Amino acid sequence: MAPLDYDALGFKAILAKLDSGILIITINRAKQRNSFGDTLPEELIQVFGLADRDDRVRVVILTAEHTAPAYCSGADISKGWSALFKPEETAEGETAHRDTGGQVTLAIYSCRKITIAAVNGHAVGVGMTALQLPFDLRFVWEGAKLAFPFVRRGITPEAASSYLLPRLLGHSRSNALLLTGATLSPTSPLISSLYYEIIPKREDVLPAALTLAKDLAVNTSQLSVSYTKGLLQHPGDSIEENHLLDSRSIKLLGSGRDAAEGALAFKERRFPKFPDTLAENSSPWYPWWKTMDVKHRKAKL
Amino acid sequence: MAPLDYDALGFKAILAKLDSGILIITINRAKQRNSFGDTLPEELIQVFGLADRDDRVRVVILTAEHTAPAYCSGADISKGWSALFKPEETAEGETAHRDTGGQVTLAIYSCRKITIAAVNGHAVGVGMTALQLPFDLRFVWEGAKLAFPFVRRGITPEAASSYLLPRLLGHSRSNALLLTGATLSPTSPLISSLYYEIIPKREDVLPAALTLAKDLAVNTSQLSVSYTKGLLQHPGDSIEENHLLDSRSIKLLGSGRDAAEGALAFKERRFPKFPDTLAENSSPWYPWWKTMDVKHRKAKL
């Protein structure tokens, strides 16, 4: 089977390009202010699912054109919120709806590769939630205007942001961000700890993310990354249970080829060449956690 | 039924005034250094309960006179700690006591409106815990002396502070604050992230809080605030469960009048006039969480 060609998948709302282990996804809706609409959500779900299973991919970066009006201007609400709900969901009651932002969040959060958001423009609403919070790391342009305006629009925070934001920053900052709906600069102490690095110029955000991505694509083990993400997202319920989980993880990986290469490369002071891949060499024990099925059963596929 | 007149409720330890959706509660015990005693706890429990149910209230601010010796100097322990325990509780064993600070904390934490502490003076003990931690946002005077001195007094942190503080700031800061009992300035990196804003002058703390409160009273939806607080305080146990919770929340609110007005006002670039109120328009699904009954059964009312 020929390896997947991301360019040839017919994406409309995004561009996707794989090079040297790094998949760069660019939001391609500058004329629509990169709003979260049309096929953008489903294409993001698809591409992060592919990146998760494609052993060539080590790091995934989501970004926008740095000349676009925004990184993501949020959902298009010119026709009101209810235009965002599917008719069959409305017919099937209030438990039928599945928030599109949340579906994108889950696809990104469950991707087992390193994920980086390169936020090189303004970001509002779902541009702050689904398109930033589920990523492992976030780079941001210093001049970006950032807002979680949900309480100012008569709705609620979506895309699992009420779960992710407090875990990322603590409740003191999260309450301030979600309950005031204020528009902030990345340098505000209320939000700065969300970011790995704050970059003065828009055009330098993606290059900064790419520099780190190149380092990580070469120097990190795919298995190590996936197990570490597993431990961070699904730790033990107690410190003792976590001790059992990480003991088993380190025994499994520490007996493997990547660990041998890691120790050897360190000893020889050279870059490692990690041989193991996620699809081929992961243990059946991984994942060790259970995942709730969130599909609505009545809705058609 | 005539609307509630907060001035006429006969409060002694507090002043309460409602204006334009903002209820300002002022601790009125300057002669007792605003210590947490006499009728202050029960009046706070009462007034936050009323604010929770009064649809006119959008934002609640707790503050003190900026000329008082302290925002709150803590419990009055001149007669020792046991003077704070009720005789019938002592007679009914060690599980009978219900910490007064904790009762106040629960009343503030469960208030469904935006709550702001305007800490315009020194704060010690329960003045740090019950009178700050359960609030959504905290403003503070830069010159305030702040301390959680419990381990230095032979007792333990109360008012659910061991639950709230790590959630607000993380354990690195919380351990430092609760285990050293040190007296700190708000600008210390150990505590600064507790505060929304640090204000140089005492007399400017309440005005700063009020400026934000006026914005929020006009521009936020009461339903949005209450659901957002619900999601922040009672998230899903997993990201998937949270996705179900916020999907249902956004479907409920997104189909409502506040969301329609929020989208329209945004489109028309004007202030919104949110029509929905909490008492009249909330869904029977809200609250979706269970609350443990903490009453001691033997004690008389």
Next chain:
Amino acid sequence: MAPLDYDALGFKAILAKLDSGILIITINRAKQRNSFGDTLPEELIQVFGLADRDDRVRVVILTAEHTAPAYCSGADISKGWSALFKPEETAEGETAHRDTGGQVTLAIYSCRKITIAAVNGHAVGVGMTALQLPFDLRFVWEGAKLAFPFVRRGITPEAASSYLLPRLLGHSRSNALLLTGATLSPTSPLISSLYYEIIPKREDVLPAALTLAKDLAVNTSQLSVSYTKGLLQHPGDSIEENHLLDSRSIKLLGSGRDAAEGALAFKERRFPKFPDTLAENSSPWYPWWKTMDVKHRKAKL
């Protein structure tokens, strides 16, 4: 029974000295770059267990010689990772291994006295995890090079670090530290909030920790410290359950001798002399939580 003499216990990898309630433990493997090997893990487990039960101990400090090549250079991997696994564990399957770093973490974390890491040198791997994260407070030399390099070595974070680090700092910082494996300065915003204080000179780190320790050894109640650590590590599952836990704690301690002395000393503006000790005066209710037994059953003692 004569009181324990820490000097006479025959430690090889550490020095241990008790003075005025402060137990100073010094890693004594400068020739091996203070690597985490030989008898160091078992001696640390032993000495923290003794400190936990010895009522004379109020504060425990772990440090290194400030002239050593490192505070702790991590595990010695010159013979690869699998050299770190015991043969009988390998024979008994992948669930048999118990990570040595995790065993040290549990011993430090469950010590009921105040614990301080005085990190006066570089720290890598287990020198960041087991030898820093389970402590209540951390002092660090500004020039220290700090790294969690697990993903760069083909293994996973150990010593319960995936449990402790997000609780200490939040996931935004923890993800960055554990998934990039970067080497950082303590002043980096990615890691600075891990530290109570950052000290410019190596030789001043231990004295700074000692100054705080002397204050805490005199001015804090041993019972208060142990109950406060209990509440921080084992809070209620809800704010209401926490209210019941801290109500019971404050009733127990508030009726005791330390609380009476604490109130009296405060009133008389003098240093307290807390009479209660942990071994003699703790309630049978403490500890109120359950601890999972993590021993592997087949392995010999």
